[in-house]
Amino acid sequence: MIQIANEFLTVTLSPKGAELQSIKGAVSGLEYLWQADPDVWGRHAPVLFPFVGRSKADQYTYNGQTYPMGQHGFARDREFSIEEQSDHAVTFLLKADADSRAVYPFEFELRVSYRVHDMHLTVGYDVRNVAPSGPMYFSIGGHPGFKVPLTDDTQFEDYFLDYRPQKSRVKIPLQGAFINLNDRTLAPTDVATDINHQLFKNDALIYELKGQANEFSIRSEKTDHSVTMKLAGAPFIGVWSPYPTEGNLVCLEPWWGIADTVDASGELSEKFGVNELAAGETFNASYEITVR
Numbered sequence: 001m002i003q004i005a006n007e008f009l010t011v012t013l014s015p016k017g018a019e020l021q022s023i024k025g026a027v028s029g030l031e032y033l034w035q036a037d038p039d040v041w042g043r044h045a046p047v048l049f050p051f052v053g054r055s056k057a058d059q060y061t062y063n064g065q066t067y068p069m070g071q072h073g074f075a076r077d078r079e080f081s082i083e084e085q086s087d088h089a090v091t092f093l094l095k096a097d098a099d100s101r102a103v104y105p106f107e108f109e110l111r112v113s114y115r116v117h118d119m120h121l122t123v124g125y126d127v128r129n130v131a132p133s134g135p136m137y138f139s140i141g142g143h144p145g146f147k148v149p150l151t152d153d154t155q156f157e158d159y160f161l162d163y164r165p166q167k168s169r170v171k172i173p174l175q176g177a178f179i180n181l182n183d184r185t186l187a188p189t190d191v192a193t194d195i196n197h198q199l200f201k202n203d204a205l206i207y208e209l210k211g212q213a214n215e216f217s218i219r220s221e222k223t224d225h226s227v228t229m230k231l232a233g234a235p236f237i238g239v240w241s242p243y244p245t246e247g248n249l250v251c252l253e254p255w256w257g258i259a260d261t262v263d264a265s266g267e268l269s270e271k272f273g274v275n276e277l278a279a280g281e282t283f284n285a286s287y288e289i290t291v292r
Contacts, residue, residue, distance in 0.1 A: 002082065002090055009116045009291070017076040018092035018112035020045035020144060023121060023291060032227055032291045034145030040247030045144035046076035047112055049127075050104050052139040052273075053259025054177035055266070062137070062268040067103050071177075072143070074103065075110060089115040096130075107131040108138070124286040125256075129277040136277045137268045139257020141234075142287060145249040146218055148195065148241075150225045156248055158222045161193040161239065164215035170208040172236075178262045179206065181272070192219075197246045204240040204251075206258070211235050216252050229254065230288040235273065254287045 002013045005026060012022035021044050023032040036044050051060075051073040059068050078100075080092035091113040096106065106129065113124040129136040148159050163169070171187035172179050187207065193199070195218070209231060216237060217228040229252045231237065238253035258273040260266075268274065277283050 002085065004086075004088055004090055004114060004116055006088055006116045006118070008119045009121065011114060011116055011121055013090060013092075013114060015080045015082060015092060017078065018047050018080045018094070019043070019076065020114070020123075023289065025291065030150065030225060032146055032150065034147050034247075034249035034251075037247065040245055041145065041242050041249065043076070043143070043145070045142065046072065047125075048072040048139070048141040048143055048253075048255070048257075049075035049110055049125075050106075050108070050138040050140070052141040052255045052257040053179075056178065056260045056264050057266070059266070060268045060271070061266050062105060065105070066266075067105070069103055073139075074100065080112070083111065088117070089113065106136040106138070108136060110140075119290055119292065121289045121291075122286055123289070125284070127275075127277065127283040129279050129281055131279050133279050135269075135279070137271070137274050138277065138283075139255070139271075139274055140283075140285065141253060141255035141257060143251055143253045144229075144289065145251045146227045148218060148248055148250045149220070150218075150227070151223050154220055154222045157194070157196050159195045159218055159220045159250075161195060161250075162217040162219050163189040163192070164217070166190045172206040172208060172258075174203045174206065174259070175262050177203075178260050178264070179258060179272075180262050184208075195241075195250060197241065197243055200241045200243040203243075204238040204253070206236060206238050209234055209237055218250055218252070224292060226292045227252075228290040228292075230290065232287075233285060234287065256283075256285050 111126040236255040
C-alpha cells in the first residue's frame with residue numbers, strides 16, 4: 001500500500017487498479033471512504049477505463065473486429081507501476097500490453113495521479129495515445145464510494161445530496177444497464193435531495209453536466225462532517241448506492257464517457273460520449289474531493 005499525507009489528511013492507495021483505499025482526517029481519524037464490504041460492494045473507488053458502464057452484449061466493434069469488454073473496462077483489475085511519489089502526491093502508470101491489446105487494440109499510457117493539499121484530494125487522469133498514427137477511442141471515470149453515515153451518531157437517511165450551482169440538470173435514465181436518451185428529464189437539482197435506499201431502486205442517478213463547473217456534496221444537518229466533489233470538465237456524473245442490497249455508502253462518479261445507449265450500434269467510433277484522441281496527443285481530466 002502507498003500513503004500520501006499532510007497535516008489534514010492521510011490517504012492510502014493500492015497499485016492494483018491505482019485505487020483509493022482510505023481517506024482519513026489526520027487529526028480526527030475519521031474515515032470518509034467506503035471500506036469495501038464484499039457482501040455489499042467489494043471495491044473502494046475503482047478507475048473506469050477504457051469504458052464507463054456496460055457495452056451491449058459486453059462487446060464492441062472496431063475496424064471490422066469484435067472485442068469483448070466487461071463493465072467499466074479492465075484498468076480497475078490491472079497492476080499499475082508507480083511513476084512518481086512524494087510525501088503529498090503519487091502518480092500511477094499503466095501501459096498497453098499483450099493482455100490489453102487482446103480486448104482493446106490501442107497503444108495507450110494511462111496515468112492516475114493523487115495529490116493532497118489542505119483538506120482536498122485532487123485526482124487526475126492523463127490518457128496518451130502513443131501510437132504513431134490513427135485515433136484512439138476511450139472513456140474514463142471515477143467511482144469513489146463514500147461512507148454514509150460518516151459518524152456513528154448519524155444514520156444513512158440523515159444525509160442529503162447538495163448541488164452547486166443550485167439549478168435544474170438533465171437526468172438520463174437507465175433502461176436495464178443502458179441509457180435511454182429519449183426519456184431524459186429535467187431533474188430538480190435546484191434543491192437538495194434526501195438520501196435513502198429507495199432513491200437508487202432504478203440504479204444510478206445520472207446527470208448531464210456539459211463540462212461545466214459543478215459541486216456535488218453529501219451532507220447532514222446532524223453533523224459538520226461532509227464530502228464534496230468538485231468537477232470542472234466532466235460531461236456526466238453518476239450517483240449510486242447498491243439496491244436492493246443495502247449498504248452504508250454513496251458513490252459520486254465523475255464520468256468522461258457513459259454506458260451504451262439502448263439503440264447503440266456497437267461500433268466504438270459511434271459510441272455516445274466516447275472521447276477521440278489523435279496519435280501523440282494526451283487527454284487530461286481531474287476532479288477534487290474535499291472532506292470536512
